[in-house]
Amino acid sequence: MKKFKRFAWPYFFWMFVFTVIPIFLLFAMSFIEMKSLNFSTARFSFSAFSKSFNPIYLNAFTNSIRLALIATVLCIIIGYPLAYIVSNLNITNRFSFLLILIMPMFTNMLLRVNTISKLLKPESILKNVLGISLNISGSEKAVVLVMVLMYLPFMVFPIFTVLEKIDPSLLEASRDLGANNFKTFLKVTLPLSVKGISSGIIMVFLPCATSFTIPYIVSDGTMKLIGNIIEDKMGLGNVISTDYPVGSLLSIIILIAVMGALWLISKIDAEGETLL
């Protein structure tokens, strides 16, 4: 099998081109000043840094982190019991359970977000058919609710993967040694599932904190989280707010957080088995 080594080099080259070089590019871009993407006007400057100390951006950062944290905690509270119950069920095929969770993802995420956010408006089909009016449209509650509904599967998958791998004889041993069910869970199952929980936290927190579609759709464009600001700066929303250096700098800040997550994953799960 040693001769398959030659397949690793093209992948290294490919990843170098598409991940390592862009990181350097983004880094370099945050130290220049230029008009749109016209490199002839580019010159060295720290203006991106001074512009980024804008209270609007800082606010967007803290809001993103706060909302994503709440969503992540809710995902653990719902997702852990879900994975635990299913891993104890006597289903012979674990794949079909995963399919049940993957299935909703085939329906377009933007449309699902939109459908939910329409249900949260005071006048919705919910009120018409069931007589319930939720009326939390556009609020932070609504954003968190949508985040939880969208990213819950990403919390369940890694936890389920580690729970599946726990050797049942360990649990039997714990009971034989006199621990009751609750103590067994606390002393055996929970420590063994830390790996899955950490992966789940990363897989939910990062996309929630950087999402720009969810806040945009749920709040009809009024709520600006960090993802929305990067999108604005990268010249897709409107031309006036375009500012590539600031967008690059904000992306670099997110990348630093991602690097931390990468480091953590490489410590707890070197093979990346819980990332699926």
Next chain:
Amino acid sequence: MSRVLRVEEPLSRKISRRVNSIIKFSFLTIVILLLYFPIIVIIIQSVNINVQGTYFSGFTLEWYGKMFGDRKLMSAIKNTISVALLATVMSTVLGTLFALGINSLDKRRRKQMIILNNVPVLNADVVTGVSLFFIFKFFGIIIGKEFLLGYETMLIAHIFFCIPYVVLSVLPKLNEVDKNLYDAALDLGCTPRGALMKVIVPSVRTGIFTGALLAFTMSFDDFVISYLVAGGEVKNFSMWLYASQRSSGRTFAWPKAYAYNAIISIVALLILVVYNIVIINKQKNNRKVRVNSN
């Protein structure tokens, strides 16, 4: 046959077990219902006469017809499906080969490659999209083509973010494969390619299948990265939907989007049901074979 000693369970424990299982079952049902709730609403809205979707004013199949008549929507759907299929095939083949490569590296290199592989998995979609956008822009400047962004860049981007998922699902399976199998196949007269196709690939096929499924799901549902790298002209379904969200006058777009997604969800559900029936039948057959052989 071993004899099992049965002790009558006390009634209180029986009741608590029953209550426990009821709680578990209702929790499962509620969560799965919540996850499927938007899909149910989408299916209802796709047959709703009311354009705004705030009232249910009657049943109609009109939107399904209109959906097939909308040329922009149909081209977006075509892009979504063709990119997803091409990206799935390409990333599955490449990802499997790359996983083979990573698997044969020594421990330290292997760890480094896995970290590099995980970058697109963990990275924020916005940042991945922006990175690819810059790379394509610079490449365009280098080769002297100002407007490089389009269908091809979208496809490359999709292949790029799908490969890591394939690698991650194939690697653990490769780890389980006996290292001597490949050499044995060579000794028995297989060509290297034959040994790869007839010995290695079949023994990791569940990993390849999982990877392909994940790749397809990711590509099919992607919005952010496509939006950043496809330029303005070429659109997939998500981009079409986002554009109609931004221009407020296009409420007429929504029922067609509901219709398209209702079709997708129903097809996916059917596949899920058929798959489960096949699996259950297989297990029944296996059991029969086992009983017969006893």
